[in-house]
Amino acid sequence: MKPNGLKNLGILLSGRGSNFVAIADSIDAGRIPGARIAVVISNRADAPGVETARKRGLNALVSASKGKEREAHDREVVAALKKHNVDLICLAGYMRLLSPWFVRQFPQRILNIHPSLLPAFPGLEAQQQAFAYGVKVSGCTVHFVDEELDHGAIIVQKTVPVLDSDDEHTLAERILEQEHKAYSEAIGIVLEGKFEVVGRRLVRS
Ligand code: GRF
Numbered sequence: 001m002k003p004n005g006l007k008n009l010g011i012l013l014s015g016r017g018s019n020f021v022a023i024a025d026s027i028d029a030g031r032i033p034g035a036r037i038a039v040v041i042s043n044r045a046d047a048p049g050v051e052t053a054r055k056r057g058l059n060a061l062v063s064a065s066k067g068k069e070r071e072a073h074d075r076e077v078v079a080a081l082k083k084h085n086v087d088l089i090c091l092a093g094y095m096r097l098l099s100p101w102f103v104r105q106f107p108q109r110i111l112n113i114h115p116s117l118l119p120a121f122p123g124l125e126a127q128q129q130a131f132a133y134g135v136k137v138s139g140c141t142v143h144f145v146d147e148e149l150d151h152g153a154i155i156v157q158k159t160v161p162v163l164d165s166d167d168e169h170t171l172a173e174r175i176l177e178q179e180h181k182a183y184s185e186a187i188g189i190v191l192e193g194k195f196e197v198v199g200r201r202l203v204r205s
Contacts, residue, residue: 005034006034006035006036007034007035007036007087007088007191008036008037008038008039008084008085008086008087008088009023009035009036009037009038009086009087009088009089009090009187010037010038010039010040010041010081010084010086010088010089010090011023011037011039011040011041011053011089011090011092012040012041012042012043012077012089012090012091012092012094013040013041013042013047013049013050013091013092013093013094014042014043014044014047014049014093014094014095014096015044015047015048015049015093015095016047016048016049016093017040017047017048017049017050017052017053017092017093018093018176018180019090019092019093019113019179019180019183020040020049020052020053020090020092020093021049021052022179022180022181022183022184023037023090023092023183023184023187024037024053024056024058026184026187031184031188032184032187032188032191033188033191034191035088035187035191037053037058038059038084038085038086039058039059039060039061039080039081039084039086040053040058040059040060040061041060041061041062041063041077041080041081042060042061042062042063043062043063043064043065043073043077043094043095043096044062044064044065044066044095045062045064047062049092049093050062059084061080063076063077063080065096070096070097070099071099071101071102073096074098074099074101074102075101077102078102078105081106087109088109088110088111088187088190088191089106089109089110089111089145090111090113090183090187091110091111091112091113091145092113092183093113094112097149098110098145100147103145103146103147108144108197110144110145111142111143111144111145111155111183111186111187111190112142112143112144112145112150112152113140113141113142113179113182113183113186114126114140114141114142114143114150115127115140115172115175115176115179116129116130116138116139116140116141116175117137117138117139117140117141117157117159118141118143118150118151118154118157119150119151120135120138121133121138122149122150122151123149123150127168127171127172127175128168128172130162130171131162131166131167131168131171132168135162136161136162137159137160137161137162138159138160138162138171138175139157139158139159139160139175139178140157140158140160140175140178140179140182141154141156141157141182142154142155142156142157142182142183142185142186143155144197153197153200153201153202154200154202155186155189155190155202156182156183156185156186156189157182158178158179158181158182159178160174160175160178189202189204
């Protein structure tokens with residue numbers, strides 16, 4: 001059941017879930033009008049984000065991926081998302097590639113957050129990659145998910161200067177602060193729906 005035409009978010013995570021918490025806090029504070037979290041799904045039973053979600057009174061479930069063929073696992077996850085009438089999926093530290101089949105089930109309705117200014121430093125440990133490369137500015141990116149890794153059209157980016165005093169941990173912490181702002185902004189933009197994607201460019205109207 002969807003109360004009052006609210007849009008249902010489905011959060012996928014694998015770990016601590018700080019981006020999930022930031023999204024949930026934004027919703028509770030009325031900063032993402034029209035959104036509710038319908039379900040939180042983890043592919044790992046030991047993800048702290050699952051417990052956090054349950055403590056907040058949200059539906060949280062585990063669909064373990066270990067040892068499963070990618071698309072077979074994705075079919076379980078998609079079934080759960082559809083059962084909860086999810087309109088928009090937010091990958092929030094979901095450490096598993098989605099199969100092309102999964103992506104095709106929800107065209108332009110899957111978002112991901114990545115801790116670098118894409119297209120720089122896709123893949124794992126992006127903050128460390130950026131730090132080791134010696135960039136002076138890094139940041140984070142919220143983007144639509146397509147069939148390629150860390151690749152779809154960009155919705156929001158936030159920059160973070162790299163300070164001389166930084167190490168890779170302090171840089172990652174400051175990027176995370178910006179992630180927590182960027183994700184809610186991006187969800188708000190997508191749910192509001194006043195944009196089109198022209199080529200790779202998201203243009204707001
Ligand atoms: C974040 O850095 C996010 O950008 C990346 O995975 C991390 C997840 O952190 N995709 P958390 O579980 O949201 O705290």
